[in-house]
Amino acid sequence: GSLTTASVFLSPIKTCFLLLLGGLMSKAAQEQQGSLYMWIDANQARILIGFEEDILIVSEGKMAPFTTDFRKAQQRMPAIPVNIQNVNFTWQATEQAEYFYEFQTLRSMDVDIMDNPTVNVPLMGSVPRRPSVVQVGFPCLGDQDGVAAFEVTILVMDAGGNIVLRTPHNAIFFKTCQRAKCPGGCRNGGFCNERQVCECQDGFYGPHCEKALCSPRCLNGGLCMSPGVCICPPGYYGDSCDKANCSITCLNGGTCFHPGKCICPAGYEGPRCGISKCLQPCRNGGKCTGKNKCKCDKGFHGDLxxxxxxxxxxxxxxTCVEPNKCLCKEGWHGRHCNKSEFSGLITLELWFNNTVIE
Structure with a gap:
């Protein structure tokens, strides 16, 4: 469905989810025009609050009106139910705008009931230019029944360092946990079967379904956060973190494989593949393929x-001076210098002499 702004008449539990995701915007940031968008997609909204429609939280860098009622809402905010293990929201920076985020706090105040909240993105980074899902997880330990208090604090700034949005200071949220039949609990939608073993959703594995499966696997230190989704370390990008975001240009056909480092073709070396291994350059279109070793174009040969x-x-x-072109010595001619200019004279002289003798 189309993006809509949530009604101010949302129930307390609905407001809890939205404030957890959205936070509050600073007064200074409200005056500037931005192109930051944050929303809950229809599928997640159906799970959280019962109706299937996209809910817009931030539009053009401005918060939805319902987020200004946080203090009042927090007083009557119920705990997140047992059946909700994580909350997803989607964000995007459009056009050429740059926004930077930081998860400043992810802390459980009842670590015997629930571990610290988790997020599926690096704790610091830039808001991506295409719609991307951020998942906040509530890892109940499954050792006992109870309600865990926790903090999730996120700060978003624009390229000028202005605060665009942040979770209110000292905002406390609550999550209901229960003792799991499977020790340690089943995560990521897995369920505990009658044998007290976790059966995992497609794309997850491990004793607690805590590990995601990425195929192909995440490269260069990338972390598989959900099926087929790799979180790449700084300097890498791509579906499998297989591409390096290079700040330099590799020369002579070199390939960037690590930030600032190039894989050089045979015959070149150096940080940018700019140094030839041939002390003297290869001529006539030849290419250096090793230490003082040239690979020649058709029609040429020799070390250089x-x-x-x-x-x-x-x-x-x-003497061969160009491919299939001979320079003949004096007195010789023909394509291959095999014809003598004197042979005709000798034949003529012999013929003349024979004629005279007869």
């Missing part, structure tokens, strides 16, 4: 590709 190839050869009376 400086010698032309003539087939057949120019013989003893000529």
């Amino acid at each position: 590709c400086s010698k032309a190839v003539c087939e057949p050869s120019c013989g003893a009376h000529g």
